[in-house]
Amino acid sequence: MDQKPDIERIARLAQIELSDEEKAVLEHDLTAVIGYMDVLSKIDTTGVEPMEHVLGLSNVLRTDKPVPSYDRARLLGCAPKTEDGYYDVPLAVEQE
Template identity: 40%
Template structure:
């Protein structure tokens, strides 16, 4: 089924996409959009009965680890790397007067 994309449609899509297309670009966009819609029609002809909907082609699993604090109470060793410290914290130069 051939889709005919007219100049009004290209103008509307250009406004939505905030594109300024010259004449050659409009003609190319018409052909491209027609091919895309033809391909969608071709996909719609496939029998998808019994096919489960999916969001990804490959199975996706949660790969995040549990947020567990490890070595969180090692302040003294951490402050050994600081050029200067005060009251158990990094001491930095004053930045606001």
């Protein structure tokens, strides 16, 4: 199965350049993963209950209870720069 068009599309979407050698390695790996999925799809799972987690963990999060929040004006007062009630910070990622 030719995975080259998929690999080239993924590389284009990720905005990375791949050499022909890297494409060949990824094509081999992707073919192996897809082959493994074909093997898994043939397993009879009749009567097997779906799992949320392989370890059988239950929800370990605390209950979500509303609690009083900090004073917004006091928190904004600690910031070096604010605008319209929000923190004003420099851009971390350039926008095109």
